[in-house]
Amino acid sequence: MRRPLHHPRRTTTALAAAVVSAVVLTTVPASAATGGPGVGDPYFPDDGNPGYDVTHYDVRIGYDPARTDRLDGDTTVTARALTSLDRFSLDLKGFTVSSVAVNGTSAKTFSRAGAHKLVVTPARPVAKGTTFTVRVKYAGKPDAEGWHTLKSGGAYVTGEPHSATSWYPANDHPSDKATFALTATVPDGWKAIGNGLPGPETVENGRRTFRWSEDSPMATYASTVAIDRFTVHRGKTAAGTPVITAYSPDAKIDPAAEAQQTEILDFLTTKFGPYPFSSAGAIVVGATKEPTGGPLALETQSRPTYGSTLFDASVVHENTHQWFGDSVSFEDWRDGCVAECFAQYAGQLWEEHKGSDLDTDFYRSEVEDYRNDPSFWSVKLYDPGPGRELDSALYFKGSLMLHALRRTVGDEAFFTTLRTWTHDHAYGNASFRQFEALAAKVSGKDLKGFFAAWVDGTVIPPEKYLYPGSLAGSAADAGAAGGATGRAR
Known part of the structure; x- marks a missing residue:
């Protein structure tokens, strides 16, 4: 199976830990005074x-x-109580916690439960x-689900669905986004890179x-720190946005x-606006010490993380996530299409910008490649199921769905x-249900059948949804379109 350019870090160990954690925490009764053991995400x-x-x-780390084997942490979480709290929880994997204070006063008690x-x-009570x-305040070895060590001696953080809890305590769910400040102290000669804008450095x-500040709300899995002997380049976009690009010593500078x-x-x-x-x-990090080579690119907010080098398809994908996934985040893990369907289709928009005919080079050839492959169509784009929250269907079937939607409603309505x-x-x-409603409102079209076939269906869509608008034509015409010169894998 072809693998997405953006590769989420998932392990069977992590899944098993999530199940064990859910079971253990049933011994901690949920009530209005505790806030409950979890937000109730259907998958996590x-x-x-x-x-x-x-x-x-x-977040302050040394x-x-x-x-x-050691990270020293001192993190302060500022929050608003949604109910009266005589007890509450944060998510944190590993570490020895030395102290907890609430509103400046030492907590009555703190303890560990479940996996995190x-x-x-x-x-x-709050x-x-x-x-x-x-x-x-805490110290210990960061958890390997999100914290990755480099052969150069440095380290960096990426991981989806989870990574934040490998280095700081958090309310670890995308529905609770917050602004973020990072203070990272490392030996002189090393650099620490984070999300957002840099602040003053002191020795x-x-x-x-090093100090970094992200002033826009951020999902926890999109937060990061990277520590290495980085080479840092600075520039600006046409609109004047600062562009800060950091390279590990063994990463390729192109x-x-x-x-x-x-x-x-x-x-x-x-x-996108x-x-x-x-x-x-x-x-841009170099080689990792992990046998698998570590995760591939991830859309860490404002500054995506890449392995070894920059190349166009990956840069398009991860930067599209700045709009789809980071700025507009999904409500729960059933909704990965809010991020991945759009990021993958943006790669096709870039190919079109460079001269590709998407109807021929991408859409028709892809549909005909997979017309007789039931497994390609079998995964739903919304609520694909636990363990499939970032399934490759969201990338490949999802990008086809968006092109079919574009041809159904027309370019003006689609991009609007x-x-x-x-x-x-x-x-x-x-x-994504809200996106469906918006697409119908903007286009003035009844799109219920289209989305039922493409998003909720588990078989190839009927021909009227498979070849709408200017895509209309026979399977034979589509097959004659030839190879897929505009694909990026």
């Missing part, structure tokens, strides 16, 4: 806590690449509607402290690919829908 019910809404993370819960009982802070006793990164960002704004964040760029979507839901969460 143990993730997060529904009793509060995080508004800001202030890390010495000579000691990969830090359960906190404050000295005084009243509904109030803003409160939780400061957690003391042979250690250098000036042409770096220039194309800015070209791609400028192109995407013509399709203004770039949503205060900075852009890339973190995309720009309206990114504007109306900017920095928030939305479901």
